[in-house]
Amino acid sequence: MATNNINTVLDQEWSFESSSYVPTGVSDLSSGSPTVVDLSLAGGSGMADTEAMNSDQVDLGAVLPEWIEVTAALEWFAAISAGGSVEFYWSGSANSAVTEGNPGKPDGADGDYTGDGGGTVAESVLQMQLIGVLVTTDLQGVQIAHVGGFKPEYRFGQLVIVNNSGTTICATDDIESSVLFYGTMPQIQADV
16 A cells, blocks of 8 residues: 655755855855855954844745754854854745835845844844744854754745854854755655
8 A cells, every 4th residue: 555755855955154155064054055145244343242134135935945944153263151142033025125024124135234223133133033042152163053943934034143142253254154044845755
């Protein structure tokens, strides 16, 4: 008797990274050739404690992944304490115009995120979908963590990151820092 199995398969990957990204074996998160989305964390002097950044808007495609797992590789060049946090949010939109329909009002262009214009960053990110949190160790260098996952409800969106680690991320460069979205889909396979 034939049965069907429902398996989860990789649908697509997106790598949020700067134009200077050159991963080493330690910090290379991708399993293939991901779609690259601009996200510059260095910006000359890094992403300071309490600062927030948003990526370029990304198009997840006409057929959305069922689920997206999120992993980050972030680099600290100075001493860092255990127990700090870096928060990851998704501002999803049904609108392809980069500045339209974005919860928390990120502007759709890689750069600083300062809130929705009326509230603080801490208030504005509450309008977004929380992906998860990277909790820091006291390792100075590249820290890699699975930060969470989410079900995308809309085709377009932007990644927003808030640094509450107590120390500047990518103070010198962001060559080894990136965030990987790993999109999965269910697939029915006949078992004969």
